[in-house]
Amino acid sequence: MLMSRRIVFVFLALVLALGGCQLDTGVKVIKMGHAQVVSHPVHQAMVFLGKRLEEKSGGKIKVKVYPNQQLGTERELLELLQIGSVGMTKVSAASLEAFSPEISVLGLPYLFRDDAHITQVLEGEIGKELLLSTEKYWLRGLCFYDAGKRSFYSKTKPIATPADLTGLKVRVQESKMAINMVRGMGGSPTPVSYGELYTALQQGIVDAAENNPPSFYNSRHYEVCKYYSIDEHTAIPDVVLVSTKVWSELSPEEQVWLQEAADESAVYQTKLWKEAVEEALREVQKAGVEISYPSKEPFLEKVAAVYAQVFQDQKQLEALVQRIQQTKK
Numbered sequence: 142m143l144m145s146r147r148i149v150f151v152f153l154a155l156v157l158a159l160g161g162c163q164l165d166t167g168v169k170v171i172k173m174g175h176a177q178v179v180s181h182p183v184h185q186a187m188v189f190l191g192k193r194l195e196e197k198s199g200g201k202i203k204v205k206v207y208p209n210q211q212l213g214t215e216r217e218l219l220e221l222l223q224i225g226s227v228g229m230t231k232v233s234a235a236s237l238e239a240f241s242p243e244i245s246v247l248g249l250p251y252l253f254r255d256d257a258h259i260t261q262v263l264e265g266e267i268g269k270e271l272l273l274s275t276e277k278y279w280l281r282g283l284c285f286y287d288a289g290k291r292s293f294y295s296k297t298k299p300i301a302t303p304a305d306l307t308g309l310k311v312r313v314q315e316s317k318m319a320i321n322m323v324r325g326m327g328g329s330p331t332p333v334s335y336g337e338l339y340t341a342l343q344q345g346i347v348d349a350a351e352n353n354p355p356s357f358y359n360s361r362h363y364e365v366c367k368y369y370s371i372d373e374h375t376a377i378p379d380v381v382l383v384s385t386k387v388w389s390e391l392s393p394e395e396q397v398w399l400q401e402a403a404d405e406s407a408v409y410q411t412k413l414w415k416e417a418v419e420e421a422l423r424e425v426q427k428a429g430v431e432i433s434y435p436s437k438e439p440f441l442e443k444v445a446a447v448y449a450q451v452f453q454d455q456k457q458l459e460a461l462v463q464r465i466q467q468t469k470k
């Protein structure tokens with residue numbers, strides 16, 4: 142399975158050749174790959190980004206969006222951006238951890254006070270620094286998309302307290318921070334790519350996972366996991382990125398159009414998000430999922446140990462966490 146994925150990946154890398162190619166007609170087409178399904182609000186936002194860029198450029202630049210891991214997992218997509226075979230992507234900030242230790246900070250549990258705090262941090266200086274922190278690895282962040290809050294879902298029982306995670310194999314994103322977080326909460330973390338998670342849950346390779354409501358719903362994981370416990374342990378945003386190879390081939394004017402189109406798509410995505418969360422919760426409940434709202438206290442009690450473990454490995458994150466905590470309006 143792993144082998145065939147790798148072959149397909151290398152094959153695609155060769156076939157795709159260039160992430161932003163100029164056709165004979167003089168029209169530039171930027172390939173944008175991502176891991177989500179088309180019904181998810183982030184896909185709709187990326188299509189909107191393409192539409193706005195096409196309008197701003199008078200039809201000279203187009204974006205072709207490839208959903209569903211068609212071009213690779215988030216990790217593979219980032220590698221394809223680095224070599225310029227794919228021009229743009231949208232990944233979870235967790236997937237950027239290998240390229241920017243700073244950005245992994247967003248995966249710390251209960252890092253933000255509330256939604257306003259998230260906006261203040263991501264739209265302020267820290268957000269700008271984080272978006273550009275991967276540029277030295279040929280990945281330029283353009284904007285954040287809202288990815289709400291992540292909560293546990295399980296095949297066997299509600300997760301009312303961290304003790305319920307004991308003995309459970311919990312799927313995590315391919316991120317050391319996520320591994321530390323779930324281990325610190327008491328579960329056994331198992332990294333699996335998003336596109337392979339449905340089968341992993343179905344076959345019992347993992348017993349549980351965690352995500353925001355639109356992803357839980359659109360990925361159809363709710364068909365297998367009938368318990369969704371809204372503990373909202375993390376608020377990891379998504380990031381829209383462009384390969385610096387493609388970015389540097391754009392004229393200054395085209396760069397402005399792309400940045401504006403990305404920013405406008407982020408505003409659009411935020412609007413879609415709230416509705417998508419409500420719809421997801423309504424639909425999964427209709428499908429027989431038991432939704433619970435556990436007290437956050439016992440989860441918060443585990444946080445200090447998780448932070449201590451993370452700071453032990455990455456001392457430099459301590460100052461960044463302090464800056465985030467001190468961020469106010």
Ligand code: GCU
Nearest residue numbers: 176232233288314335356379
């Ligand atoms: C969220 C995020 C995706 C990511 C997924 C995951 O849905 O938006 O980019 O792939 O989480 O858990 O892997």
